[in-house]
Amino acid sequence: MTEPLFSLDFCGTAVVTDDGRIVSYVELRQLAEDWAAKVPARALVFLLVGNNLDSLVAYVACLNHGIVPLMLDARIDAALLQRFIEIYRPDFIWRPSEGGYVLEPRNTPNGDTSVSCVSCISWFENNKLHPDLALLLTTSGSTGSPKLVRQSYANIRANTASIVEYLKLDATERPITTLPMNYTYGLSIINTHLSVGATILLTDKTLMQREFWNFFTAQQATSFGGVPYTYEMLDKLMFFRRKLPSLRTMTQAGGKILPELHRKFAEYAQREGKNFVVMYGQCEATARMSYLPPERALDKVGSMGIAIPGGRFELVGESRSGGVGELVYYGDNVTLGYAECAEDLAKGDERHGRLETGDMARVDDEGFYYIVGRKKRFLKIFGNRVNLDETERLIKGQFRDLDCACGGVDDKMRIFITDQTQVQAVRDFVAEKTHLNFTAFDVQFLATIPKNASGKTLYSELP
Amino acid sequence: MNNTEKYTQAFMDAFSIDAETAKTLKFQQIPAWDSVGHMGLVAQLEEQFGIMMEPDDIVDLNSYDKGREMLASKYGVDFSA
Numbered sequence: 001m002t003e004p005l006f007s008l009d010f011c012g013t014a015v016v017t018d019d020g021r022i023v024s025y026v027e028l029r030q031l032a033e034d035w036a037a038k039v040p041a042r043a044l045v046f047l048l049v050g051n052n053l054d055s056l057v058a059y060v061a062c063l064n065h066g067i068v069p070l071m072l073d074a075r076i077d078a079a080l081l082q083r084f085i086e087i088y089r090p091d092f093i094w095r096p097s098e099g100g101y102v103l104e105p106r107n108t109p110n111g112d113t114s115v116s117c118v119s120c121i122s123w124f125e126n127n128k129l130h131p132d133l134a135l136l137l138t139t140s141g142s143t144g145s146p147k148l149v150r151q152s153y154a155n156i157r158a159n160t161a162s163i164v165e166y167l168k169l170d171a172t173e174r175p176i177t178t179l180p181m182n183y184t185y186g187l188s189i190i191n192t193h194l195s196v197g198a199t200i201l202l203t204d205k206t207l208m209q210r211e212f213w214n215f216f217t218a219q220q221a222t223s224f225g226g227v228p229y230t231y232e233m234l235d236k237l238m239f240f241r242r243k244l245p246s247l248r249t250m251t252q253a254g255g256k257i258l259p260e261l262h263r264k265f266a267e268y269a270q271r272e273g274k275n276f277v278v279m280y281g282q283c284e285a286t287a288r289m290s291y292l293p294p295e296r297a298l299d300k301v302g303s304m305g306i307a308i309p310g311g312r313f314e315l316v317g318e319s320r321s322g323g324v325g326e327l328v329y330y331g332d333n334v335t336l337g338y339a340e341c342a343e344d345l346a347k348g349d350e351r352h353g354r355l356e357t358g359d360m361a362r363v364d365d366e367g368f369y370y371i372v373g374r375k376k377r378f379l380k381i382f383g384n385r386v387n388l389d390e391t392e393r394l395i396k397g398q399f400r401d402l403d404c405a406c407g408g409v410d411d412k413m414r415i416f417i418t419d420q421t422q423v424q425a426v427r428d429f430v431a432e433k434t435h436l437n438f439t440a441f442d443v444q445f446l447a448t449i450p451k452n453a454s455g456k457t458l459y460s461e462l463p
Numbered sequence: 464m465n466n467t468e469k470y471t472q473a474f475m476d477a478f479s480i481d482a483e484t485a486k487t488l489k490f491q492q493i494p495a496w497d498s499v500g501h502m503g504l505v506a507q508l509e510e511q512f513g514i515m516m517e518p519d520d521i522v523d524l525n526s527y528d529k530g531r532e533m534l535a536s537k538y539g540v541d542f543s544a
Contacts, residue, residue: 206498209490210522233502237518382499428479437499438479 004064005134005153008032010197012171017053018203018215025197032061038103041066042129043091044345046084048074051177051204054101056190058094059181063156068129068345070136070148071182077435087146088136088342128346132336136345137184137283139338145390149184149283150336150345156191158332159286162309163192166291167249167277173198174246176221178207178230183383185253188287189225207233213242220246227254227383229411231261240268253279253288254383255410256371259302266297280304280371285355286333289313290369303368304361307331313369315361324372327361330354377459380410381440391415391430398429405449405457408442416446416462465544466512470531473507490525514538 008014010025017023023031035057039045045062047069049055055074062069070088072081074096085093085106093104132152139147163169175193177200179186193200201219205212207230215221221244226234231252250265262278269276275294281287290313292305307313310332315325330353337350360373377388388406391413395404399422408414417426423443431438450461464472474485478495490496496504505521508514512534516524520537524530534540 206501208498208501208522209525213522229499233498236502236505237521239518241518424479431494435494437497437503438495439499439503 005156006060006064006191006194008060008064008194010171012197013199014194014197015053015056015200015202016219018201018205018211021053023053028057028060031057032064035061036065036067039065039067039092042068044068044070044088044129045092045094046070046072046081046088046090047182048072048076048081048093048095049181050074050096051181051186051202053202054094054096055181056200056202058101059187059190060194063134063153068133068136070138071187072138073180073182073435075435077433080433083146088148088339088345128343130336130346130348132348133345136339137182137187139283139385145387146340148339150339150347151286152336152349155286155333155335158310159188159288159308160191160195162311162331162333163188163288164196165309166293167192167251169193169196169198171197173222173248174201174220175223175225176201176212176216176219177203178224178226179254179383184283184287185225185227185281185383188281191287207237216244217246222246223249223251225251225253228252228257228261228380229382231257231265235261235264240264247274249275249277249294251277251279253281255380256304263298263301266301269294270298278303278305280369282355282357284335284357285329285331286335288333289329289331289355289357292368296368300368303364303370305369306367308333313361313363315363316356324360324362326375327357327359327369327371328354329357379408379413381413381434381436382411384434384436386413386434386436388413391434394433395426395430399426403449405446405459405462407459407462411440413441414462415441415443416449417443418446418448420445466540466542467531467544469511470508470534470540470542473504473511474527477504477507486527488527508534512538512540514540 008025008029013022014025014028015023045067047058049071090106093106133150134153134156135151136148139149169192173193175189181187201221203215265276276297277294278292279288280290288308289311290305290307292300292303312330314328316328318325334351334353334355339345358376359371360375361369361371363369379386391406392404402417402419404417406413406415427438427441427443430441450458452458471482471485478500505516509516520533535542
């Protein structure tokens with residue numbers, strides 16, 4: 001790594017927290033340096049994060065000092081965290097405890113757990129981390145899959161620069177957090193705004209809370225991001241009636257928004273002189289791959305737009321002009337690849353700037369792309385990717401005596417099980433494991449799961 | 464069912480909990496009462512009492528007690544029976 005990822009070379013305010021803490025860029029740089037002084041470069045650290053200052057400082061410290069973080073939700077299921085620890089063997093864990101965040105050494109020489117012992121840097125087996133590796137993120141809202149995405153410094157720089165360019169971000173922006181920091185979209189909002197010297201309004205409150213809106217208004221937020229479900233909630237809250245003069249931009253990603261809602265928010269934005277920007281991305285492409293320029297939001301309802309600056313798309317297997325093909329993306333933000341075990345963290349670039357997205361798309365005659373389906377069996381639930389086959393395995397692993405099949409649509413998974421007595425138990429189990437609200441899972445009894453001669457589930461024959 | 468029972472039932476259905484848990488509940492106290500669950504609770508209350516809640520009230524509804532007080536004072540729900 002040649003220079004810190006974030007220059008932090010600004011004179012303004014970097015962060016305002018919802019409990020009233022105001023942190024300048026000068027102070028943030030100092031806090032990050034103090035944090036990094038306790039951890040050697042190229043150490044692997046699990047950051048258990050929320051939208052709070054302790055999480056942000058640790059993240060900035062890692063990225064600026066060659067420390068590699070795996071970003072995890074602070075409320076992660078204990079069994080899942082244990083699994084990540086066993087597989088990836090972190091050197092440290094940064095976690096909230098009763099008196100505030102603590103840095104817990106895990107993987108130190110001779111079992112010594114004192115922080116001072118980190119000076120024995122040469123011991124760290126994680127010196128095996130590939131030099132390009134900057135950051136690790138999980139691939140989904142987690143059905144327990146320990147699969148990680150490996151992002152490089154160059155990936156983050158490239159994606160940050162192009163997002164800053166197309167959203168025209170500058171130091172006057174004041175984004176309010178609405179998405180978790182361990183989620184690629186939430187993290188990209190932090191990366192892009194820190195890179196231009198903007199002020200991040202940091203809160204763990206949700207838009208269903210009075211405190212969120214008070215903070216929004218008092219601190220003059222200029223933008224927020226949301227997944228499709230966020231916009232459904234805003235619609236229910238009669239967002240259009242709210243007077244929010246400071247608001248400039250609303251961005252949307254994390255799944256395809258319903259065309260009616262897209263139109264509604266685009267119309268509101270046009271009427272009120274604000275921008276509504278639909279975007280498309282994946283963790284595997286650092287964060288963003290496309291955006292719908294806000295001035296086209298109304299005449300391209302349902303579209304995910306065009307490739308971001310520096311990127312391009314191709315449809316593979318396209319039958320004819322206007323036909324549907326798998327969306328393939330090319331750009332410097334295409335990440336190095338996946339990791340499934342600690343040894344994979346030593347790997348370099350395996351994708352070489354080309355990503356098969358797994359989404360099926362078509363393109364119109366002006367070059368705007370539309371997602372029409374998926375090649376792989378997964379759903380987006382409240383913006384989180386949930387793999388249907390993994391969910392089936394998870395259920396069968398827990399409930400040994402039943403058969404099951406998962407299908408459904410985004411934000412509503414349908415789960416068919418062959419044991420009538422377990423309907424509620426299965427629903428609660430899947431909700432607990434995925435950390436998603438149970439109302440997203442519709443569990444139904446079915447006497448037998450339809451299968452073909454070789455035992456494969458016939459999903460098209462499910463009711 | 465009287466109105467208190469109907470009100471409690473809305474919480475029980477929205478969060479899949481028993482009446483005892485419902486009666487002391489606060490926002491985010493259980494995983495089911497997150498922002499998604501909140502939408503479900505509002506839908507249940509609106510259906511049970513045939514009302515349309517104001518956005519300001521939706522974001523103020525942060526506990527079982529608070530909601531009850533709000534329904535009584537602003538939506539004319541009588542809990543005395």
